[in-house]
Each structure stands twice: as C-alpha cells, then as structure tokens.
Amino acid sequence: MNDILIKILKIIGIVVISPLVGGFLSGLDRKISARLQGRKGPSILQPFYDVRKLLQKEQIRVNSAYRFYVYLSLLFIIFTVVLIIMGGDLLLAIFVLTIGSLMFVLGGYASSSPYSNIGSERELLQMMAYEPCVLLVAIGLYYQSGSFFVKDIIAQDKPAIIYLPAIFLAFVYILTFKLRKSPFDLSMSHHGHQEIVKGITTEFSGEDLAIIEITHWYETIMALSFVYIFVAFSSPISHLYAVLACFAAFILEIIIDNACARVTWKTALSSAWGVTFFFGAANLIVLSLLSKF
Amino acid sequence: MPYLVLCSTLIPVALALLCFVIRVDIVRNSLMRLGALGVIAMSIMTAFNFWNGDFQGDAAEKAIHIIDSAMVIIEIAIALLIVFLGIKHKKYIAPLFTVIQLPLMLWFERAVVKEKELEVDRLIVLDQLSVIMVLIVGVVGGLIALYTVGYMKWYHNLHKEVKEQKSYFFAVILMFLGAMTGLVLFNNLIWIYFCWEITSLSSFLLIGYTKKDEAVDNSFRALTINLGGGLAFALGIVYCGMKLETIELSRLIALNPTATVLVPAFLFSLAALTKSAQFPFQSWLLGAMVAPTPSSALLHSATMVKAGVYLLLRLSPLLGTTNVGRIVTLIGGITFLAASLLAITQSDAKRILAYSTIANLGLIITCIGIATPEALWAAIFLVIFHAVSKSLLFLSVGEVEHQLHSRDVDDMSNLYGVSKSLVIFLLIGIAGMFLAPFGMLISKWAAMKAFIDSNNLHIIMILCFGSAATLFYWTKWMGKLVALSGKKLEKHHFHMDERISLFIHAVLTLSACFLFPLVSSKVVLPYLQNMFGFSANSPISQGNVWLMIAMFSLLLILPVxxxxxxxxxxxxxxxxxxxxxxxxxxxxxxxxxxxxxxxxSVNWYMKDVFGNIGFWGNLICIFSMIAVAVILIWGILK
Known part of the structure; x- marks a missing residue:
C-alpha cells in the first residue's frame, strides 16, 4: 500500500515540477538569447507571466473541435514524461510521445486555416526527420544494455554514452528539432513573424496557447531526459554529471539557435536522416563487432 | 473425412454457382448475405471444433480419389479458359505459363506420384496457425462479402458505362473465399497448389470486372505475375516429389535445411513473394485498384496476399539463418522501406492503401524470414491486425468514393460534412495501422525487439526509417479527415449491409487492443511452443499492456x-x-x-524526393534473388 502511495506522490511530483523546470529553462533561454543579441532581455520568470496573461485572455476560436487536440497532446506528453522519469519502457514512451506530437499536428489541421495547415505539414515533416533517430536511441540503448527500461539502463556499471557516442551525437543533432530551435524551427518559432505567420499555432490564442506553451515545457524536460539517460549510471555522483550534461546540451542548443538561419525542409530532412543513418549504423556495427570479442 | 473442412470450402463454391445462375436481384442478394454469414459461421465452428479437439483427420480413400479427379478436370478447364482469354485479348505470356504448368502437373500427378508411390498421411493441418487463418478468411472475408451486397447496388448507379454482372462478381468472391479456406487447411502440396491457382484466377476475374482497357491490362498483369509464381510453386512440388519423395508440406518443413531441401523452399518462397506482391512483383497489386472496392479489400486483407504470407509462415523452419531465410528477410525489409516512402507520394486513397499493404506485408515477411519465436509472434499478430484494419480502411474508402465521387485524400476535408460515421471509421482504421495502443504498433514493437535480438542491424535501420515514413503518410491523411472545411455536399444513401460490416470491422479493430494478450497466451504462444519445443514468452510485458490500456482509454476521448x-x-x-x-x-x-x-490546401507529396525509390527497390530485390538462386544451384552441384 505504501509503495503505491509513494508511486502516486512521485507521479504528482513529476507532473508538477517538470513544467516549472521547463518554464525556468525557457526563461533562461530568452535571457541568454537576449544577451547574445546584445539586449538586456526579460526576467527569467517571464514565461510564467506570459502564461498567466494568456490564461486571462478572452476565448477566441475558429471552430468547435480544433482546440481539443491541444489538450490531448498535453495529456500524452505528460504521460511520456512520467513514463521516462519513473524508469519505464523507453520504446513505449517514444510511441506515446509520437501520439502526443501527432495530436498537436492534428490540432493545426483541424483549424482549417491555410497557415496552420502549412505549419502542420512542416511539423509532420520534422517528426519524420527526427523519428528514426529517436527510435535508434532506444534501440542502441537496448542493444547495449539488454533492456528498454530506463531504470535498468541507468543502473549499469558504465554510462551508456561510452558505448553509444555516435548515436548520442546524432541525438544532439535532432534535439534541435525537438526544442524547436533554428535552423530546424520550420513549423512554428518563438520569434516574431515568420513566413507562415505563427505556423501551426496561428489560430490558437488565450488558454489554448497557454496549454501549448506548457506542453512545450514538458517536451523540453522529455527531450533533455534522453541526454540524462545517456550519462547517468550506477554511481550516485553520475546523476549530477547527467544534470550538468542536460544543461550543457540546452545551452549548446541556444547558441546554435542564435547562430543559424532557418534551412529549407529538404536540407532539414536529408541532413537529419543522413546524420542518423551514418552515425547510427556506424555505432551499431562497432557495437556488434565489440560484443563478439 | 473432416466434413467441416469440406463444407467450408465447398459450400461457398456451391453458393457461388447458385449466385452465378440466378439472375433475380433479391434472391441473389439474399444468397450472398447467406454466403457471407455461412462463411463466418463455418470459420467460427472450425475454430470451436479445434478448441474442443473434436477434429478427425482421417479421410475416406474414395472421397480423396473423387476430389483428385475433380481437381484434374477443373485444372484443365481453367487452363483452357486462360488460353482462350489470353488469345482473345492478345496477351500471350499468361497462357504460356499455363501451357507449361498444366502438362507438368498432369505428368507429375499421373506418373511420378504413382511410380514413387507417394502417400499422403495427413490431408489436413488444423493447428493454431490454420485456425487463425481460417478465422481471418471467414470473418473478414465474410464481412467483405456482406458489404459487397450494399456496395454493388450503388456502384452500378454511379458507373452506368460498366455492364452489370453482379452474379459473376458475387460468385467469384464466394469462390475466392472457398479456395482460400482450402489453401490454409490442406497439407497435400498438390491440393494447396490447386487452391493457389484458383485464387490467382479469382483475382484475375475480379480485377477485370469492368472490362475497360485498363482493367483488362491490369488483370492480365496480375494473372501473369501470379502464374509465374504458380510455375515456381509447381516446379517446387515436382522437385519435392522427385528428390525428397514427399508431397506433404508438413514433412517438407520437418527436414533439415540442407542444400537439397532449400531448393523447393526457395521456389515456394518465390511463389509466396509474388502472391504477397513484394518488390519487384508489386505492380500487380497496384494495378488491382481498378476493380470495385470490395475486391480490393478482399485481395488486400483476407485473401490473396495473405496466402503468400501463410505459405511463408509454414516454411519458416527452413528460413531463419539459411540463405533463403536471409534473402526473404532482406526482400521484405527493402519492400517495407520502399513502399512506405512511395506511399508518401500518392494522393489517391486506394493507392496509399495499396502501398501500405505492400509495406506491411514486407514487414511481416521480414519477421518470418528471421524466424525466431519473437519474430514469428510479431508476424502472426501483424497478419491478424493488418487484415482487420486494412479491410476496414478499404471498405470505408469505397463508401467515401460513393459519397464524395472522389477518393483523393485532399478531397476528404469535406467528408465530415457528409458523413461523420465514415470519418470515425477511417480514423479508427488509420489509428489501427500505426498508432500506439492499437494492433499494428504492438506487433511492430515486438518486431523491433526481434530484429535486435537476432542481430539484424540492416533491418533495424530499415525499420526506423520506414516507420518514420509510415507516420508521415498516415498522419497527413488523418489531418484531412479532422479538417472542418465547412462545405456542405449532397449525401448519398449508405446501405445497411455496408454499415453493419463497417461497424463490426471497427469494433474488431478496437477490441484487438485489449484482446491481444488473450490471443497471445491462448493461441499464438502454444503454436510457437509446439513449433520450437520450448515455451516462448510474449515480447510485450504485462506492465506495458496495462499502460497501453490506459492510453487506449485516453484515446477514446478523441471522438468526444x-x-x-x-x-x-x-x-x-x-x-x-x-x-x-x-x-x-x-x-x-x-x-x-x-x-x-x-x-x-493540398498535402505534401514530395514526388521529386521519393519518386525514384521504386526503381532502386526493384533493382536490389532482383539482384538479391539472382544471387541466392546462384548460391543454391552451386550448392546442389557441389
């Protein structure tokens, strides 16, 4: 009985704390980006103020159904985050994540607005670009550790990154897609007006936009937790290193975001697939050769 | 004689004859409904009998002789028909194959079988696998037959230029189901071959239904490719009889995979690959789209393509790490990737479905080629889930075409205004094909595990990229379905037969999510245990099953x-x-x-990026087949 209670408390903790950390990271992102561009930048808590303001806005909608998908998307992303942090099956988490991302895309389609539609197509393309790599991360970890369960992977004697350096690099490459950073922020971006307005989120306002923002906070935590899995192992101190690695990856993404211009969809797709293919295949082949000796 | 088996093959054929003779519409429709229900009922009865162990496998000598002679007569009649039609339409390759096959088989049956005194001990194989196949053919096939009754009424209202030949259409569908049931139950290779040829002929007759030039061309292409596969099958049987002295499938697969045994295994695999429309033989299945939709549904889900998969499943002890197994794995994998990418470039709903069928069969065949217990578990579940979801999708698209007068996915943004139930059926079908708690994904998950455990790195890479492509083409279709364009279009009559059939399909697709652990532990795992001799475990753990059921309940909110x-x-x-x-x-x-x-607004098709994939897919598959053929011949000569 106690076990279940602790589990429930843990889940509630994850559900509450991850968006707070995600929102904080988002504030940090804006601060660092501003400094890189020679501005002072908003307060670190600005994302939370934004969301509060959005929640108080008047409700405006273009039809009755499209908002719904955004809420479903949030539910599934939370499911993913809980699944990963509780040490569950990584592959299942990826499948749930797929549904979550897909619901968001459907939200864009369902609004039947030209700009949202293009945004949805682009978002879908981005999903297609990063999906192989995400699957390959799970496969690589399973191949190396013999388990899909996060709790088993991070309980090994050595960190997974030693065996899977190339797959890790490929993951860092596609992390840019997941965090919606330039050069791969085709479907929507946090920066002002782009060629397709606000892309997939064009028709979302007020409460719905706030939900999308919160979903993105969860997504940030989810994406960084992959980095964590690569670094953490049985030694307790490694968990500190893992947190630092996540932080470093996040800072790196901010710098890339500010240093790169958006690329065309063809470049995005072919480069992501190319990196995944070569790094993934090379890593797996070396690993299979090593396991024979 | 196991009467039930005889009934489940012969009654559909008898009803087919009646349908063909009787031209009164009401009687004919009732007969077809009766046939549909009969097929469903008999398949369920067969399963029950198997469950209770009532099944008697001994057969009366006399009955067998009668059936044997009847088969010879029908074979000759079919050959004459094909030669006649071939000459009439100036298509000479298909008749050529027939002219080679018929004398070969007649000689084999009359001379070799008699001379070598080849006996058949087990006429029928009724194990868990054949029960699953019988249920798929019976239930899904029966539901398609039911749908046909409603569909054909409206079809001829829309297509006045097509001559009304419903009797012929109904008859062929019932005959098809009868032959397919026989195919999955018989153990005598000659009988399987006979059913195999009947299914080729039935698909030829269905594809050519409209008698338009395109239909005739495509029907002959299907016939030619399948008869080519049939020729490989016939050669395999002759080789089996002469060198291995058996014409029983169960005996062939019990042999050690030496070079001599692998030759028929390769020939049978080749036949299976043509029937399952793998690269480079995929063109016939794409051409089959010209026929009325129920026949496409039948070809893609319950029958035809599943015949090839079934044969490979039976042959799986000879696959695995043998040369034949490796090549089957590779061809399946290449097909999965290439067809998934090509599906992105299509806007015609039926063609998307066709490419997705080819891709999924590729995945199934990859799993069978690997032939570990895990992989076969995945393969069998893929077969089950694919049959139900794909049938649902085809039948829905058929009805969408009646409502919108178009089957272009881009036009489906108007569908919500015309029929909400069709939108929901399509969404369920599509979700069933690739989303998480639903069937296909469960099997894909198991497949992924099996590929890693068997160290097939190239297949893992293929699966990763193929899955991403799958995600893309299904989601953009879903996107069009959930769009609310706000246009009001005229509604057409949606027949009760169609509604019932679609509804049961949807229920089956949904219930598969939580019924699969039961099917796994009661049917599939015992089958694998019999086959491998040790107890196999379900690749999906119980904890994950609960999580998926939780997800499923979350997803149920969607229609709300x-x-x-x-x-x-x-x-x-x-x-x-x-x-x-x-x-x-x-x-x-x-x-x-x-x-x-x-x-x-139009979806993305990216033709310039993925348009050439088909060429490379064909090239790789052809070369690998030639390579393995050379290796096998070299192995025998040595």
Missing amino acids: SFIPISKKQKGREVLTYMAGENVGDNKSFNASLGVTRETT
Whole structure:
C-alpha cells in the first residue's frame, strides 16, 4: 500500500515540477538569447507571466473541435514524461510521445486555416526527420544494455554514452528539432513573424496557447531526459554529471539557435536522416563487432 | 473425412454457382448475405471444433480419389479458359505459363506420384496457425462479402458505362473465399497448389470486372505475375516429389535445411513473394485498384496476399539463418522501406492503401524470414491486425468514393460534412495501422525487439526509417479527415449491409487492443511452443499492456471532441487568419486584382524526393534473388 502511495506522490511530483523546470529553462533561454543579441532581455520568470496573461485572455476560436487536440497532446506528453522519469519502457514512451506530437499536428489541421495547415505539414515533416533517430536511441540503448527500461539502463556499471557516442551525437543533432530551435524551427518559432505567420499555432490564442506553451515545457524536460539517460549510471555522483550534461546540451542548443538561419525542409530532412543513418549504423556495427570479442 | 473442412470450402463454391445462375436481384442478394454469414459461421465452428479437439483427420480413400479427379478436370478447364482469354485479348505470356504448368502437373500427378508411390498421411493441418487463418478468411472475408451486397447496388448507379454482372462478381468472391479456406487447411502440396491457382484466377476475374482497357491490362498483369509464381510453386512440388519423395508440406518443413531441401523452399518462397506482391512483383497489386472496392479489400486483407504470407509462415523452419531465410528477410525489409516512402507520394486513397499493404506485408515477411519465436509472434499478430484494419480502411474508402465521387485524400476535408460515421471509421482504421495502443504498433514493437535480438542491424535501420515514413503518410491523411472545411455536399444513401460490416470491422479493430494478450497466451504462444519445443514468452510485458490500456482509454476521448459539450461553449467564434484578406467565410479570400478565390490546401507529396525509390527497390530485390538462386544451384552441384 505504501509503495503505491509513494508511486502516486512521485507521479504528482513529476507532473508538477517538470513544467516549472521547463518554464525556468525557457526563461533562461530568452535571457541568454537576449544577451547574445546584445539586449538586456526579460526576467527569467517571464514565461510564467506570459502564461498567466494568456490564461486571462478572452476565448477566441475558429471552430468547435480544433482546440481539443491541444489538450490531448498535453495529456500524452505528460504521460511520456512520467513514463521516462519513473524508469519505464523507453520504446513505449517514444510511441506515446509520437501520439502526443501527432495530436498537436492534428490540432493545426483541424483549424482549417491555410497557415496552420502549412505549419502542420512542416511539423509532420520534422517528426519524420527526427523519428528514426529517436527510435535508434532506444534501440542502441537496448542493444547495449539488454533492456528498454530506463531504470535498468541507468543502473549499469558504465554510462551508456561510452558505448553509444555516435548515436548520442546524432541525438544532439535532432534535439534541435525537438526544442524547436533554428535552423530546424520550420513549423512554428518563438520569434516574431515568420513566413507562415505563427505556423501551426496561428489560430490558437488565450488558454489554448497557454496549454501549448506548457506542453512545450514538458517536451523540453522529455527531450533533455534522453541526454540524462545517456550519462547517468550506477554511481550516485553520475546523476549530477547527467544534470550538468542536460544543461550543457540546452545551452549548446541556444547558441546554435542564435547562430543559424532557418534551412529549407529538404536540407532539414536529408541532413537529419543522413546524420542518423551514418552515425547510427556506424555505432551499431562497432557495437556488434565489440560484443563478439 | 473432416466434413467441416469440406463444407467450408465447398459450400461457398456451391453458393457461388447458385449466385452465378440466378439472375433475380433479391434472391441473389439474399444468397450472398447467406454466403457471407455461412462463411463466418463455418470459420467460427472450425475454430470451436479445434478448441474442443473434436477434429478427425482421417479421410475416406474414395472421397480423396473423387476430389483428385475433380481437381484434374477443373485444372484443365481453367487452363483452357486462360488460353482462350489470353488469345482473345492478345496477351500471350499468361497462357504460356499455363501451357507449361498444366502438362507438368498432369505428368507429375499421373506418373511420378504413382511410380514413387507417394502417400499422403495427413490431408489436413488444423493447428493454431490454420485456425487463425481460417478465422481471418471467414470473418473478414465474410464481412467483405456482406458489404459487397450494399456496395454493388450503388456502384452500378454511379458507373452506368460498366455492364452489370453482379452474379459473376458475387460468385467469384464466394469462390475466392472457398479456395482460400482450402489453401490454409490442406497439407497435400498438390491440393494447396490447386487452391493457389484458383485464387490467382479469382483475382484475375475480379480485377477485370469492368472490362475497360485498363482493367483488362491490369488483370492480365496480375494473372501473369501470379502464374509465374504458380510455375515456381509447381516446379517446387515436382522437385519435392522427385528428390525428397514427399508431397506433404508438413514433412517438407520437418527436414533439415540442407542444400537439397532449400531448393523447393526457395521456389515456394518465390511463389509466396509474388502472391504477397513484394518488390519487384508489386505492380500487380497496384494495378488491382481498378476493380470495385470490395475486391480490393478482399485481395488486400483476407485473401490473396495473405496466402503468400501463410505459405511463408509454414516454411519458416527452413528460413531463419539459411540463405533463403536471409534473402526473404532482406526482400521484405527493402519492400517495407520502399513502399512506405512511395506511399508518401500518392494522393489517391486506394493507392496509399495499396502501398501500405505492400509495406506491411514486407514487414511481416521480414519477421518470418528471421524466424525466431519473437519474430514469428510479431508476424502472426501483424497478419491478424493488418487484415482487420486494412479491410476496414478499404471498405470505408469505397463508401467515401460513393459519397464524395472522389477518393483523393485532399478531397476528404469535406467528408465530415457528409458523413461523420465514415470519418470515425477511417480514423479508427488509420489509428489501427500505426498508432500506439492499437494492433499494428504492438506487433511492430515486438518486431523491433526481434530484429535486435537476432542481430539484424540492416533491418533495424530499415525499420526506423520506414516507420518514420509510415507516420508521415498516415498522419497527413488523418489531418484531412479532422479538417472542418465547412462545405456542405449532397449525401448519398449508405446501405445497411455496408454499415453493419463497417461497424463490426471497427469494433474488431478496437477490441484487438485489449484482446491481444488473450490471443497471445491462448493461441499464438502454444503454436510457437509446439513449433520450437520450448515455451516462448510474449515480447510485450504485462506492465506495458496495462499502460497501453490506459492510453487506449485516453484515446477514446478523441471522438468526444466531435460532440460539442454544450451549445453555449464559452468563447467567441472568429474567422481564420488570412492575412486580412478574408471575405466573410473560411472558404474564400480576396486574391489580387479584387478576385475572390476559394481557399484550397493540398498535402505534401514530395514526388521529386521519393519518386525514384521504386526503381532502386526493384533493382536490389532482383539482384538479391539472382544471387541466392546462384548460391543454391552451386550448392546442389557441389
């Protein structure tokens, strides 16, 4: 009985704390980006103020159904985050994540607005670009550790990154897609007006936009937790290193975001697939050769 | 004689004959409904009998002789028909294959079988696998037959130029189901071959239904490719009889995979690959789209392509790490990737479904080629889930075509205004094909595990990229379905037969999510245990099953989004953003020079990126087949 209670408390903790950390990271992102561009930048808590303001806005909608998908998307992303942090099956988490991302895309389609539609197509393309790599991360970890369960992977004697350096690099490459950073922020971006307005989120306002923002906070935590899995192992101190690695990856993404211009969809797709293919295949082949000796 | 088996093959054929003779529409429709229900009932009865162990496998000598002679007569008649039609339409390759096959088989049956005194001990194999196949053929096939009754009424209203030959159409569908049931139950290779040829002939007759030039061309292409596969099958049987002295499938697969045994295994695999439309033989299945939709549904889900998969499943002890196994794995994998990428480039719903069938069969065949217990578990579940979901999708698209007069995915943004139930059926079908708690994904998950555990790195890479492509083409279709274009179109009659059939399909697709652990532990795992001699475990753990059921309940909320929760939803409804050029509704905008234009949005097809994949897929598959053929011949000569 106690076990279940602790589990429930843990889940509630994850559900509450991850968006707070995600929102904080988002504030940090804006601060660092501003400094890189020679501005002072908003307060670190600005994302939370934004969301509060959005929640108080008047409700405006273009039809009755499209908002719904955004809420479903949030539910599934939370499911993913809980699944990963509780040490569950990584592959299942990826499948749930797929549904979550897909619901968001459907939200864009369902609004039947030209700009949202293009945004949805682009978002879908981005999903297609990063999906192989995400699957390959799970496969690589399973191949190396013999388990899909996060709790088993991070309980090994050595960190997974030693065996899977190339797959890790490929993951860092596609992390840019997941965090919606330039050069791969085709479907929507946090920066002002782009060629397709606000892309997939064009028709979302007020409460719905706030939900999308919160979903993105969860997504940030989810994406960084992959980095964590690569670094953490049985030694307790490694968990500190893992947190630092996540932080470093996040800072790196901010710098890339500010240093790169958006690329065309063809470049995005072919480069992501190319990196995944070569790094993934090379890593797996070396690993299979090593396991024979 | 196991009468039930005889009944489940012969009764559909008898009803087919009646359908063909009787030209009164009401009687004919009732006969077809009766046939549909009969096929479903008999398949369930067969399963029950197997469950209770009532099944008697001994057969009366006399009955067998009668059946044997009847088969010879029918074979000759079919050959004559094909030669006649071939000459009539100036297509000579298909008759050529027949002219080679018929004497070969007659000689084999009359001379070799008698001379070597080849006996058949087990006429029928009724194990868990054949029960699953019988249920798929019976239940899904029966439901398709039921749907056909409603569909054909409207079909001829829409297509006045096509001559009404419903008797012929109904008859062929029933015959098809009868032959397919026989195919999955018989153990005598000659009998399997006979059913195999009947299914080839039936698909030929169905594809050519409209008698248009395109239909005739495509039907002959299907016939030629399948007869080519049939020729490989016949050669395999002759080789089996002469060198291995058996014409029983169960005995062949019990042999050690030496070079001599692998030759028929390769020939049978080749036949299976043609039937399952793998690269480079895929063109016939794509051409089969010209026929009325129920026949496509039948070809793609319950029958035809599943015949090839079934044969490979039976042959799986000879696959695995043998040369034949490796090549089957590779061809399946290449097919999966290439067909998935090509599906992105299609806008015609039926063609998307066709490419997706080819891709999924590729995945199934990859799993069978690997032939570890885990891989076969995945393969069998893929077969089951694919049959149900794909049939649902095809039948829905058939009805969509009646409602919208188009089967272009881009036009389906108008579907919600015409029929909400069709939107829901399609969404369920599509979700069933690739989304998480649903069937296909469960099997894909198991497949992924099996590929890693068997160290097939190239297949893992293929699966990763193929899955991403799968995600893309299904989601963009879903996107069109959930779009609310706001256009009001005329509705057409939606027949009861179609509704019932679609509804049961949808229920089956959904219930598969939580019934699969039961099917796994009661049917599939015992089968694998019999086959491998040790107890196999389900690749999906119990904890994960619970999590998936939780997800499933989350997803059930999806259709609720279509119901407005209250009439007075809070919030103000506004127009969509069109850069300030709105006209007043969401359907049009102010274009340049003051013209008002309708907004249209089209999916991405990326033809310039993925258009050439087919060529490379074919090339790799052809080369690998030639390579393995050379290796096998070299192995025998050595």
